[in-house]
Amino acid sequence: xxxxxxxxxxxxxxxxxxxxxxxxxxxxxxxxxxxxxxxxxxxxxxxxxxxxxxxxxxxxxxxxxxxxxxxxxxxxxxxxxxxxxxxxxxxxxxxxxxxxxxxxxxxxxxxxxxxxxxxxxxxxxxxxxxxxxxxxxxxxxxxxxxxxxxxxxxxxxxxxxxxxxxxxxxxxxxxxxxxxxxxxxxxxxxxxxxxxxxxxxxxxxxxxxxxxxxxxxxxxxxxxxxxxxxxxxxx
Ligand code: UDP
Numbered sequence: 001x002x003x004x005x006x007x008x009x010x011x012x013x014x015x016x017x018x019x020x021x022x023x024x025x026x027x028x029x030x031x032x033x034x035x036x037x038x039x040x041x042x043x044x045x046x047x048x049x050x051x052x053x054x055x056x057x058x059x060x061x062x063x064x065x066x067x068x069x070x071x072x073x074x075x076x077x078x079x080x081x082x083x084x085x086x087x088x089x090x091x092x093x094x095x096x097x098x099x100x101x102x103x104x105x106x107x108x109x110x111x112x113x114x115x116x117x118x119x120x121x122x123x124x125x126x127x128x129x130x131x132x133x134x135x136x137x138x139x140x141x142x143x144x145x146x147x148x149x150x151x152x153x154x155x156x157x158x159x160x161x162x163x164x165x166x167x168x169x170x171x172x173x174x175x176x177x178x179x180x181x182x183x184x185x186x187x188x189x190x191x192x193x194x195x196x197x198x199x200x201x202x203x204x205x206x207x208x209x210x211x212x213x214x215x216x217x218x219x220x221x222x223x224x225x226x227x228x229x230x231x232x233x234x235x
Contacts, residue, residue, distance in 0.1 A: 002226030005044040005120060007147035008035070009140065009157045012050035012081055014214065022053060023084050032088040034220040035125060039094055043224055044120040046150055047127045048143035049085060051077030057135065071135035075102055078139060082129030083107065095124045101133030101142070113149050120150065140198035148205045155207060156223055157194070158214025163231035164191055178231045186233060193233060202233075209233040 017024025035045060054077035060070025079100055086096045097119045100108035108129055109115065119126045131142040147155050165175040183203040186193055193199055193211060202209055212223050212230025222229050
């Protein structure tokens with residue numbers, strides 16, 4: 001395995017699977033199976049999960065809700081997704097811990113960096129819920145922040161497209177896929193990988209990002225073992 005400790009970022013929307021809203025149990029099971037395969041290879045796995053399948057702060061604010069209130073709902077949505085993922089992983093026999101950036105001690109441990117690292121060393125999957133715990137941020141920023149804090153080798157951004165393209169491949173048939181691209185080129189070409197706050201935090205801390213298609217079976221294993229699929233963003 002090329003990577004020993006990874007931070008996997010999953011969007012909330014990915015959990016919808018074939019549904020229009022919420023959590024598709026089949027999708028959850030598939031993800032748990034994929035994660036199980038790399039745990040069996042002694043890879044240390046931390047996960048940040050989004051909440052877009054349930055609630056997004058920006059959407060709430062656009063309908064007249066106060067932004068901070070709406071973001072709090074979004075952060076709690078990520079805790080719900082974290083609990084669902086935890087349960088799916090445990091059904092696969094994978095030991096897990098859910099840590100939340102918002103104190104909600106009856107349902108999740110508080111985020112404690114040293115404890116999270118200890119869990120990883122013991123082979124437990126650590127799911128980070130509650131985003132960064134602050135409004136006006138995204139779970140992409142939470143993913144980069146936690147990855148840096150735990151000393152992850154790489155961020156794996158699991159999406160439904162198989163990498164970064166020169167333009168939207170769903171709209172332009174002549175879009176070119178990059179195997180490798182530098183942080184600077186992503187910014188220069190105006191490509192969208194993560195929001196700017198998350199992306200520059202990753203760049204400043206020299207933390208590589210791999211964007212790959214998480215919905216194809218075996219892909220997570222391939223990425224972690226060093227096979228060149230998806231797009232790697234590096235210095
Ligand atoms: N959120 C937040 N602070 C954070 C992370 C998330 O306020 O540090 C809120 C924000 O409202 C966001 C929602 O939680 O819209 C869900 O997260 P995100 O949109 O990143 O989820 P994803 O797009 O990955 O499903």
